[in-house]
Amino acid sequence: MTRSTxxxxxxxxxxxxxxxxxxxxxxxxxxxxxxxALAVEGRRASQSQSYEPTSRGGFCHSDVVVTEDLSDFPLVTGLDVLIALDQVGYDRSAGLIKPDALVLVDEGIATGPAGGRLHRLPIAARAVATGSPRIANMVALGAFVALSGLCGPEALAEAIRRETPEKFADLNLAAARAGLSLAEPLAA
Incomplete structure (x- = not known):
């Protein structure tokens, strides 16, 4: 039986x-x-992060584990989804990618798994075109939402408004919309 959100x-x-x-x-x-965004839609999830002790440039990752029931282990053990913004992020996470995982990477990443669930997108380039190279994370989130359907674009927009300073909200919302439009044709 298939359950629905x-x-x-x-x-x-x-x-x-x-x-x-x-x-x-x-x-x-x-x-x-x-x-x-998942919480806005009433979903259960946990979030964790890890980063090297350098302020910029060291390996960094942040994980979200989505469960419909209470999870007794809120950390990742095998990735169903990897969103990698650079080669370091991909390389250091590749060993956890499940065979049927959705992998979303910036087009500048040189290596990646083969297969239909790999999407190389101009994430960084779209961020620059939208207004800043620093919003690639929001472009990637928009693309992920379009490809996965895990949450709705409205929930993503609400979460961006809640979690970002007001002076950056419009730019972050524009970046998420850019990511949605970038990936929507691929989701069909």
């Missing part, structure tokens, strides 16, 4: 998602926003 989306028993890259790319904020 309150919004009618298919529910997985457990879905493990990682945003990975280098420190300074907004990965922790991105996961916090995804976590909040």
């Amino acid at each position: 309150p919004q009618g989306r298919p529910a997985a028993d457990r879905l493990e998602i990682r945003l990975a890259g280098s420190g300074g790319q907004g990965l922790i904020l991105g996961a916090r926003i995804l976590f909040e």
Whole structure:
């Protein structure tokens, strides 16, 4: 029997998602926003992060584990989704990717798994075109929402408004919309 979320989306028993890259790319904020978007829709999730002790450039990742029931282990053990913004993030997370995982990477990443669930998108380029290279995390979130249907675009927008400072909200919302439009044709 297939269960559905309150919004009618298919529910997985457990879905493990990682945003990975280098420190300074907004990965922790991105996961916090995804976590909040799920909460807006009444979903259960946990969020954690890890980063090297350098302020910028060291490996950083932030994970979201989505469960329909209470989870007794809120950390990832195998990735159902990897969103990698750079080569370091991909390389350091590749060993956890499940065979049928959705992998969303910036087009600048040189290596990645082969297969139909890999999406190479111009995430960084779209961020620059939207207004700042620092909003690649929001472009990636928008693309992920379009590809996965895990939460709705409205919930993502609400989470961005809640989790980002007001002076950056419009730019972050524009970046998420850019990511949605980038990936919507691929989701069909």
